[in-house]
Amino acid sequence: MTELTNLTVAQIRDGHRAGDFSAIEVAEAFNANVAGAKALNAFIVETPDHALAAAKAADADRAAGTLKPLSGVPIGMKDLFCTNGVQTTAASHMLEGFVPRYESTVSQKLWDAGCGMLGKLNLDQFAMGSSNETSYFGNVISPWKRNDGGNAALAPGGSSGGSSSAIAARLCPAATGTDTGGSIRQPAAFTGISGIKPTYGRCSRWGIVAFASSLDQAGPMARDVKDCAIMLENMAGFDPKDATSLDMAVPNWEAALSSDLKGKTVGIPKEYRLEGIDSDIDAMWDAGIAMLKDAGAEVVEISLPHTKYALPAYYIIAPAEASSNLARYDGVRYGLRDLPQGAGLQDMYAATRADGFGPEVKRRIMIGTYVLSAGFYDAYYTQAQKVRTLIARDFEQAFASCDVILAPTAPSAAFGLGEKTADPLAMYLNDVFAVPASLAGLPAMSVPAALNREGLPLGLQIIGKAFDEQGVLNAGLAIEERAGFTARAEKWW
Amino acid sequence: MSDYRIKGETGEWEVVIGLEVHAQVTSNAKLFSGAATAFGAEPNTQVSLVDAAMPGMLPVPNRECIRQAVRTGMAIEAEINKWSRFDRKNYFYADLPQGYQISQLYHPLVGEGSLTIAADEKAGIPSDKVIGIERIHVEQDAGKLMHDQHPTMSYVDLNRSGVALMEIVSRPDMRSPAEAGAYVRKLRSILRYVGSCDGNMEEGSMRADVNVSVRKPGDEFGTRTETKNVNSVRFVMAVIEGEAKRQVELIESGGSVVQETRLYDPDRNETRSMRSKEDAHDYRYFPDPDLLPLILDDAFLTECRASLPELPDAKRARYLAEGISAYNADVLTAEVEVARWFDALLEAGAKPVAAANWVTSELFGALNRLGRDISDSPVSPAQAAELLGLVADGTISGTIAKAVFEKMLESGDAAGVIVDREGLKQTSDTGAIEAEIAKVLAANGDKVAQYKGGKEALFGFFVGQTMKAMQGKANPQVVNELLKKALG
Numbered sequence: 001m002t003e004l005t006n007l008t009v010a011q012i013r014d015g016h017r018a019g020d021f022s023a024i025e026v027a028e029a030f031n032a033n034v035a036g037a038k039a040l041n042a043f044i045v046e047t048p049d050h051a052l053a054a055a056k057a058a059d060a061d062r063a064a065g066t067l068k069p070l071s072g073v074p075i076g077m078k079d080l081f082c083t084n085g086v087q088t089t090a091a092s093h094m095l096e097g098f099v100p101r102y103e104s105t106v107s108q109k110l111w112d113a114g115c116g117m118l119g120k121l122n123l124d125q126f127a128m129g130s131s132n133e134t135s136y137f138g139n140v141i142s143p144w145k146r147n148d149g150g151n152a153a154l155a156p157g158g159s160s161g162g163s164s165s166a167i168a169a170r171l172c173p174a175a176t177g178t179d180t181g182g183s184i185r186q187p188a189a190f191t192g193i194s195g196i197k198p199t200y201g202r203c204s205r206w207g208i209v210a211f212a213s214s215l216d217q218a219g220p221m222a223r224d225v226k227d228c229a230i231m232l233e234n235m236a237g238f239d240p241k242d243a244t245s246l247d248m249a250v251p252n253w254e255a256a257l258s259s260d261l262k263g264k265t266v267g268i269p270k271e272y273r274l275e276g277i278d279s280d281i282d283a284m285w286d287a288g289i290a291m292l293k294d295a296g297a298e299v300v301e302i303s304l305p306h307t308k309y310a311l312p313a314y315y316i317i318a319p320a321e322a323s324s325n326l327a328r329y330d331g332v333r334y335g336l337r338d339l340p341q342g343a344g345l346q347d348m349y350a351a352t353r354a355d356g357f358g359p360e361v362k363r364r365i366m367i368g369t370y371v372l373s374a375g376f377y378d379a380y381y382t383q384a385q386k387v388r389t390l391i392a393r394d395f396e397q398a399f400a401s402c403d404v405i406l407a408p409t410a411p412s413a414a415f416g417l418g419e420k421t422a423d424p425l426a427m428y429l430n431d432v433f434a435v436p437a438s439l440a441g442l443p444a445m446s447v448p449a450a451l452n453r454e455g456l457p458l459g460l461q462i463i464g465k466a467f468d469e470q471g472v473l474n475a476g477l478a479i480e481e482r483a484g485f486t487a488r489a490e491k492w493w
Numbered sequence: 494m495s496d497y498r499i500k501g502e503t504g505e506w507e508v509v510i511g512l513e514v515h516a517q518v519t520s521n522a523k524l525f526s527g528a529a530t531a532f533g534a535e536p537n538t539q540v541s542l543v544d545a546a547m548p549g550m551l552p553v554p555n556r557e558c559i560r561q562a563v564r565t566g567m568a569i570e571a572e573i574n575k576w577s578r579f580d581r582k583n584y585f586y587a588d589l590p591q592g593y594q595i596s597q598l599y600h601p602l603v604g605e606g607s608l609t610i611a612a613d614e615k616a617g618i619p620s621d622k623v624i625g626i627e628r629i630h631v632e633q634d635a636g637k638l639m640h641d642q643h644p645t646m647s648y649v650d651l652n653r654s655g656v657a658l659m660e661i662v663s664r665p666d667m668r669s670p671a672e673a674g675a676y677v678r679k680l681r682s683i684l685r686y687v688g689s690c691d692g693n694m695e696e697g698s699m700r701a702d703v704n705v706s707v708r709k710p711g712d713e714f715g716t717r718t719e720t721k722n723v724n725s726v727r728f729v730m731a732v733i734e735g736e737a738k739r740q741v742e743l744i745e746s747g748g749s750v751v752q753e754t755r756l757y758d759p760d761r762n763e764t765r766s767m768r769s770k771e772d773a774h775d776y777r778y779f780p781d782p783d784l785l786p787l788i789l790d791d792a793f794l795t796e797c798r799a800s801l802p803e804l805p806d807a808k809r810a811r812y813l814a815e816g817i818s819a820y821n822a823d824v825l826t827a828e829v830e831v832a833r834w835f836d837a838l839l840e841a842g843a844k845p846v847a848a849a850n851w852v853t854s855e856l857f858g859a860l861n862r863l864g865r866d867i868s869d870s871p872v873s874p875a876q877a878a879e880l881l882g883l884v885a886d887g888t889i890s891g892t893i894a895k896a897v898f899e900k901m902l903e904s905g906d907a908a909g910v911i912v913d914r915e916g917l918k919q920t921s922d923t924g925a926i927e928a929e930i931a932k933v934l935a936a937n938g939d940k941v942a943q944y945k946g947g948k949e950a951l952f953g954f955f956v957g958q959t960m961k962a963m964q965g966k967a968n969p970q971v972v973n974e975l976l977k978k979a980l981g
Contacts, residue, residue, distance in 0.1 A: 081549075082547075082548060082549045088548065090548070095548065098548070100547070100548070100549075102542060102547070104549060205549070205551060206549065206550070206551050207549040207550075208549050209548045209549050210548075210549060210783075212782070213781075213782035213783045214782035240553065241551060241553060242551050242553075243551065243552065243553045243554065243783060243784050243785055244783065244784075244785060320779060321782050323583075323777075324581050324583050324592070324593050324777070324779070326592075327583060327585065327591065327592020327593060328546040328548075328590060328591050328592050330585060330587075330592060332587050332590070332649065333545055333546070333547075333590060333649075334547070334548075345586075345587055345647075349585055369777065372583070372777035372778075372779050373775050373777055374775045374777075377777075377778075377779070381779060
């Protein structure tokens with residue numbers, strides 16, 4: 001029998017349904033992998049009992065003939081989703097020890113669908129980062145190594161780096177991620193897995209620790225496109241508790257998967273051809289274009305003229321919202337409280353927030369506070385919002401002549417831990433291809449497409465029209481089938 | 494025009510007043526959460542996860558709160574903005590769990606409107622005056638700090654946190670404490686008619702920020718100060734009086750008014766500085782990204798308008814048209830409970846003028862004596878209508894009616910029952926009355942002589958004596974006629 005931890009979500013679901021194995025066996029196999037992979041530091045909290053309890057219920061449901069859509073499938077939960085009775089930290093000291101008495105809508109949907117939880121996955125602190133190095137609980141390490149014989153520890157991407165690393169290392173078949181400016185897609189690309197950020201509003205934000213409300217969007221990360229479709233179907237849906245939630249039926253994405261792209265047009269944005277970019281990235285992109293043509297699609301060049309303003313606009317809007325969203329962590333009601341002897345309220349705020357937030361979080365709070373202050377608001381925030389509107393219009397105009405857009409996910413393969421921490425701007429540049437779709441609220445996914453010359457995975461990004469996750473998934477599937485990406489990290493942990 | 498002036502050493506000063514009234518929206522749930530809003534509940538028992546700003550919690554607008562604000566806007570004949578938006582006002586304080594208040598700075602729900610304060614000669618308001626209202630926006634209330642629970646710590650009660658407020662911002666159109674007082678009373682009256690706020694200032698469900706400046710008549714506006722959270726009409730007027738005097742004295746002694754926020758101390762009847770403009774917070778307002786713009790459709794607006802009751806001005810006009818005196822019309826329309834009671838009385842068949850006189854004198858007198866509100870009047874409008882009906886059709890006299898009313902208050906019995914039981918029906922039996930008149934005139938021969946000698950005022954005396962002899966049951970008109978004949 002195949003090793004259970006090598007199975008995809010679909011294979012686990014179907015195999016369990018067919019009686020090939022029990023859910024308990026699956027849960028135990030993944031629990032063992034999790035327990036044996038401390039070196040990756042992918043989990044902040046492990047919850048083997050949660051996974052086993054769900055597995056037991058799945059087996060009972062199978063016996064009773066009451067199987068649920070994801071019965072028997074254990075998953076990882078990014079530690080940004082509040083989980084009832086299980087510590088939820090957003091990888092921060094501020095929320096260390098915080099145990100919510102409520103369950104996020106997305107995680108609740110997954111439990112209702114029959115999933116079990118293997119643990120809470122590490123991430124960049126408050127989802128701010130592109131390498132997982134801002135976690136208070138230590139950085140996650142990618143299971144991948146360069147083929148140069150060196151042993152450099154590589155970044156799993158961020159902020160959903162625990163999710164990407166755990167899936168790539170077979171610690172879980174799928175996991176939740178959140179994407180504010182690439183936090184699902186970039187780590188997926190760095191670790192050779194798939195991930196989709198749906199249209200803004202598809203997944204409820206209720207119970208997800210907020211970073212930047214107008215951009216935050218949950219989505220699944222998994223090993224292939226089909227698993228992404230299955231997971232997303234069980235995460236998405238209208239939630240009256242989130243005023244920005246989309247009041248639309250959730251399509252049956254899995255059933256409608258098709259890699260036949262005849263009659264479809266793929267747009268190639270000329271502004272994404274960056275001067276001096278890694279030639280492996282360009283080569284992968286060209287190969288991707290060929291694959292989609294092979295799948296029957298017509299390929300056209302398109303223009304997204306405001307692309308170069310996307311990153312600066314993002315790094316104004318996201319910190320602005322974050323500076324306000326994170327004001328609630330003040331030491332008054334929950335989480336860390338640092339109350340020096342004889343301190344007053346202001347001293348408590350200062351001490352608590354100085355101690356509870358890491359340097360990157362503080363940097364963004366300061367940027368956000370600055371751009372919203374009197375006298376600077378119009379120059380920064382108002383301008384950035386105008387740019388955001390223009391970027392959304394760029395996409396709208398481009399989609400008049402194409403159905404999906406193909407681009408690289410990130411400008412490079414995974415970099416070494418510590419390589420970019422000294423230069424925040426270099427780190428921010430990693431989001432250059434991911435951020436425009438976030439600003440426009442569009443569905444976008446990353447699928448593994450090639451290995452670079454160092455033997456590291458590279459991802460291709462497909463951006464779709466609003467609400468057209470199906471078009472994105474189908475193009476992703478066409479690439480997946482043709483790229484034949486089967487490489488995996490050799491176990492060293 | 495108001496002639497209210499502060500007399501300073503350099504001449505007369507005019508006072509310019511604008512009010513920002515915060516009115517708590519009457520609704521069972523908070524503005525963005527499902528938590529309850531009852532006043533006086535145990536601390537922290539009306540707090541949802543959203544109100545406590547737990548991680549990942551999101552606000553969802555409460556339709557009823559929006560509806561009440563829109564209805565209020567319609568009641569002041571304001572422009573209703575079909576597209577409005579919520580903004581975050583960011584500042585740190587222990588009673589503000591989110592670290593920001595959700596409010597509406599840039600695009601309020603309700604735009605330009607107005608209300609009219611009635612002429613009141615005695616108060617120095619010579620004629621009706623229209624006061625402009627700049628806007629109404631909705632926002633969250635904060636919680637409350639309690640400093641008296643522990644020797645070294647402050648406690649936080651979040652029951653009020655997230656409760657919906659309407660901020661009703663007037664134009665700087667008022668020129669005297671009396672006008673400001675009349676404005677607050679009129680606004681409160683409208684809010685109560687609409688049912689969008691209970692107007693209880695002592696419970697904090699309505700409070701005013703008072704903006705005051707002074708100028709020489711005809712000059713430009715002076716620099717204003719804002720006194721926060723003033724919670725009674727009397728205090729609003731006291732703040733204006735005191736603050737205007739303070740400003741005049743300050744300017745005349747060579748100083749200048751600084752734009753600042755002040756606090757009122759009712760015990761000392763004075764305001765003191767809280768913070769100046771320079772120390773003012775930078776609230777870093779920006780659109781709340783958790784909320785979509787608020788878009789109102791026509792069906793919603795139509796329902797809001799259709800659900801509005803008859804408002805005080807319209808009601809007053811109707812009463813005047815029915816012949817009720819201006820004074821009575823004012824008294825009857827000022828409070829919605831009184832107006833509702835009076836309308837029920839009219840509906841039960843009472844004649845408007847007589848009913849108005851009876852309510853403002855007899856009923857109010859009785860309620861006053863009993864220390865009760867009209868909402869728990871011991872006599873119902875239907876019972877009162879029966880009593881007034883007996884007077885109108887001549888069954889009893891006005892004097893007897895007073896006695897019957899007293900008995901109604903004591904026994905709770907219906908007027909007709911009391912009149913029958915006690916034999917109080919008035920008589921028009923001319924024979925019986927003539928007999929008593931003859932006795933009265935015979936017993937007061939001297940007065941008859943004086944009357945005939947020209948002292949006509951004595952006529953009332955004979956009427957009184959005859960009524961007394963008839964135990965009040967004689968029809969006064971018949972008594973009058975027969976007396977005239979007998980004395981003629």
